[in-house]
Amino acid sequence: MRPGYADLILSALRRRPERTAFRFTDDDGAKHTWTYGETAERIERTAAAFGRRGLAPGDGIALLCGPDPRAFTVMAAACLAGLRYTALHPLATADTDRTVLRDSASDRLVVDDTRFASRAHPEGVQALSLTELDSLAADTAPGPGDPRGPALYLFYTGGTTGEPKGVMLRDRSLLANAWAGATWAWPPDTHFLITTPMSHAAGLLVAPGLLRGASFELHSSFDPGRVLDAIEHDGVSATFVVPTMLYALLDHPRLATADLSGLTWVLYGAAPADPARLAEAHRLLGPVLSQHYGQAEAPNALTVLDPAEHRDDPGVLGSCGRPVPGVEIALLDPHGRDVPDGEPGELCARGPLVMDGYWNKPEQTAAALEGGWLHTGDVARRDGTGLITIIDRIKDTIITGGFNVYPREVEDVLATHPAVAAVAVYGTPDPHWGEAVTATVVLHPGRHATPAELTDHVRARRGALWAPKRLHLADALPLTALGKVDKKELRNRS
Template structure:
């Protein structure tokens, strides 16, 4: 269902018909709502006219620097108006945005820049030491954000002469894998329009965007949730309030002081806001809808959030590989004590979910197996990894690696993970990566990492260590060794020394045996 700006649905939901790619978004809104604030960040405001003009200048500068459609452009910095200028500048020039997690270490950043073949890096000054600390050479062109205005001014007349299609690659986000090396998930423009169109096609307001909405983006832009939520609001012509980094007190202040109406958060952010001293329901009075996802949420936290925030809630479930959300638990299903409160949600119109066994056969409702999702927002590929792509994307179906079931009404329930990922505050952490680094310590003979439940972060990283017979490292020794090599959210919170690693007769590590003792009292083996 497409509507024009003059014929919006009765409920006020915004579904602009014109933009079909992010390259068209700012031009459309610069024409229809030029003076509407597009981005607010730390007191600075860009209107849609500003965002269109400045992203044009970025696009011209990229082409003047010799970049051509398909070239990778990385961004290493926190959220700001510059990030969104660069985002749309990439869309307009046909280059592919590679947002880099600013919490990563020099070796991790080096891998992403090298694997993606990044030709130009936009670098916030704060993170220059990371690039300087890389063992490999930086990309051929590095542009400091402190110099970006001067660089844009040099090339105002250069033409981009590029027209994106819905299938044109737009972004490459890195997500870790069981091999320990992050994989580049390539997403097309359609990934950022498909779910909006699916909702509009059925007139559903599970997630909606209305005139005058002011949206909080608390999830960082290197995460698919943050990138997706921001682009949905830009596509709808609403106002995005960008946080350079999430801080609970600051988030509450922004909601109250700016009259924020919608927000997208991970459960850990909800918990942190609710535990801030002095917080009351009045602080959230302007909120009409909260979208949450990134990790499962406890019923206790959800019920407290419903009571205090007193607004509609929508849960989203998906992966970077599905272009973010593929399944939604709509507001009407958020009934305290209701049977659906533990569901991940229902597929959107045009999205299908199925559960398969180890042989690939589809299972009946209620049977637990691997959850697979078929969505028009799905990834194009893992960059440079055709074999890995073929394992995950099969006949249009994304194999999630999550274990769960689909009930008779089509609701998806997640019960465990087939893959070994640990979810720390919505961030995927993979044991193999940490184990590989740990086993480089001279005092570690073997290491096994699992996720254990944590009330604040969802899960924490628990490391089992078989020490070398000649020396016994302390937790402090291991922590000190890991700090320069791994991002802080990947660091084990606890170390446990054991005599041997349990294995089956074929020599495979019995990871589940180590992990399950932390989860014996939990109905779900994710938190």
């Protein structure tokens, strides 16, 4: 059997056994440090412990875990043992847990018993606490009879527009993700802060980081003040944020006086970012920004806008960069033909990074992989220099009066108004227009703007077609568990 994803992780860990892999604080306030060598041993012992519990290659196991390095080591051990691995989101509901566990046909559920003991789970799924698994692994020496097999990682999509789908990532995709991620602009001696759930994108940042010799600091949640403390006092030099988190850092009252000289890299992605706020971040944080665009079906990134390419140019900052090594990108029209530069088309991708398909969903798999391309559902344009700009999701396109309006283009115009702190644009049913361009806007504290003024701002800069027919002011935008603006909730409110 060829070396797989877990073998790559173990080889990276064994190259630097004394280097720090993880630093974290437990629920009792005690601080812990794991070395690369200790992390490798935990992975191998945990894989052997799965065998002692009767799990064989092909069996299903799920994990419900908070911000803990065991979210990584259990995943790696499951991949090493050839198990079908599924991560439950720590911010999801018990109903979502049941849906994912049922769909993934998980035989066992490993639970972080210090945080999730009260979360209900379906009958027929055997639960094993992380504490029990740790004890069993400590008493289990790896041996030649341990289970081994190819990895199958079921990476469940957020399900904000329907029932979650299990994206099938096998060793091919996971290895491609790790190697592509290792080509990113990792600074020397990166100490990387993770404040988002390791069950999703952040967890897949670890393997490429280990290949580059990085160490990881874990926080229980995102707190902008604590992030600044970690940069100033704990040696943190890099972190990953979604745009809403980046804005919270920029708006924090301590940012102006904080010593951020140790900050060398800020990855951002998972949702569209406001070019005006990116320009602000570039001015305040320096040349440290790196944008990453991808999706569960092709993690962690299909395109990257490197720090060297970030500059105070809305056309550049509004883009998502260029394809990562090993990924082919095409912008296609509805008939599968390439569109010219400057014209909108669906962003499609192919290469080893792309998923095998959706678990037990052959029709949706066939649609997503039609013609040998992953159809991302995102509309994009490419300029003459090769920079790609995501305009919007196909399903979010507003058809108003027979014309297509892409919400992202309206959001970017509204964001240039000095009073606007955050904005979301979406379509709502309208008897005359079919759909009405609708916006919800959050203003900066102490700033004032009326809906009519903001509508006129769009009309003057973009045109009447793009001007919102309805514009609401709000104190905040609703977010999903992944930190993305929840437009489904906004539509329900309108």
